[in-house]
Amino acid sequence: MNGFETWVAAILTICVFSFLYRDNPLYRFAEHLFVGSAAGYLLAVQYQNVIKPNVVERIAGGNMVAFIPLAMGILVLARLSDKATPVSRWAIAFYVGIYSGIAIPAYMQAQIFAQLADAVKPFEPGWHAINSVLILLGFLSVLAYFFFSAPHKGVHGFAARIGIWFLMIAFGASFGYTVMARASLLIDRVLFLLRDALHVLPPA
């Protein structure tokens, strides 16, 4: 980016950070600018990367079958009008059917069978067997916790209790990583301000 572009980016960054003090016109301006720009970029990218190569250029090349997805796409746009909304259901039914059909074998294979196969395997040798026992115990107890069709009483209740302990550790790990993720986003912006805008840090 040249100097002007960097300064525009820096000013917009400060406008957003001003929200930390309180909501203000600068922040609202930046927010609305972002919404419009993002929506416009999305439209442009859809046209350049999907509609132009997969529809327009195919039709121009004599492939008339490409009119079918174009027609379905126009049916989707019918939702903009309340009166025409019912015709959009045909297109929506098509892609909902596609994604539902993809989901069933994919989830079966990758999340049910593959994970069950890894859960039900011989323990690791030596001291690692303790970890294998804990993993199996945790897996079964968390499943017991999420089984709400029967009350959590007796053996089921005891297993669910252990499941909660495993869940707390998992969620604690997730929280720690979430803090890491959010911190990373801030580091990137401060690095941009210090290095690229203010030149207080050496260039990359």
Add this chain to the structure above:
Amino acid sequence: MRNGPLLVTFAVGASLVAIFFIPHHKVQEAQSVLLDWANVVYAFALILGSLSLWASHQRKVFARAEGWIYSLVTLLALAFVTVAGTVQGVEEGTLVNKYYNMVNSPLASTMFALLAFFIASAAFRAFRARNAEATLLLGTAIVMMIGRVSVGEYLWHGFPPVTEWLLDVPNLAAKRAIALGIGLGAISTALKIILGIDRSYLGRS
């Protein structure tokens, strides 16, 4: 008027499931064509979102509703980027690419960078060890926060193996069970949609 779309969902969904089991190349080619059509329809669905945004902000501007000036900013930005991107393209060197680097990218990044401040504030105010389970969650979170970064390794060489163990054993066990539950839920939802039991995606009749 809904039976036709329901039949389409059933036909397409059942076909995709059946195609999984049929490796014949002609059948797989037919799947490619269907998937290509789905991509185009999806693109139009995303375009619909942007057009709906235009319509909603246009109404605000015409009605001079509160904050209509900001809606005008949204409309101008949307129009400019759409026209410039459609005509000239979005690759490096184009006007839209420069605008993207100058406006879209820093604004999106900074909006999410605000979360670092809010997570710190929320953690201070709300993260309390009220009972044994919450203490376990809090303790694990703190061990992770310190142990997974350089300072943790610097303070105690035992931190990295402890955090690896927490991720590889209890975290793995819980996440596996959650993944299994999600898988079962997703399959049942997909089946209900294909069989026409769940019709919510068609909207109100």
Add this chain to the structure above:
Amino acid sequence: MALDRRIIFVLIFAATALPLLFPVNLPITPSPRVRAAFETVDKQPPGTYVLMSLDYEPDIKAELQPMSIAVLRHCFRKGLKPVVLTLYPAAPGLVERALAIASAAEGKKRNEDFVFLGYKSGSQSVILGLGESIRTMFPTDFWGTPLNKIPMMKGKNSYADFPLVINLSGSAIADYYIRIAATRYQRPMVLGATAVMATDYYPYLSSGQILGLIGGMKGAAEYEKLMDITGDARRGMDAQSLIHVTIAILVLLGNFALFASGGLRPMGSGGSREGTGR
């Protein structure tokens, strides 16, 4: 314990800026999962085609852009042939930039050493479609050149032609690649994910559905360390450490105040009084 949240904001900002201005360069030791990802790429023979899906937008580029650049540079250094695509509509600008930086650093040329297919909408349908025909999904590359006119793409049209798949993702697209590319099409796969998501993928590491996992900016820094390059991820690690310590201290302070005021009660005895922060 009452504490104006703007004081917390100032503390967090200081914890970010000070280590960047006065770096300490704390040690970074690559974790086993990042090392596994690195070694999976490293052991590929020169000339191997790699399918890389870089799926992130500006809001998460802090974690995934340094990761992309490091992994791309690794592929280029090893003489691998990355074919890159993205499934996020706001990603093309970032991916083009990452390719420009990595290829310039390693002296590689477009369409000879790498191909950028661009963006396609649909996610799952695209990932599934790549199993049969890349050309149906992507008739042209990002710049409009038909794939049939790109020498590097000759004879490459599906997962079967790619011995390795790398997905750097900030969303459920990672799950789709695991379900389809790694499981259905049995492609060896390396995953890079944001830190928020990384903990969810350990079951897939255990089952062998993914061979390595690079998690967040820390994972990117570890990968940069293994590559012996200094990118933004490594530069940010001191700040990451201080921010984490600051938040950990804030949490402990909040709990200490609650404990000291007698707010904590034993389990099952009802709610506790809470110190209100403004």
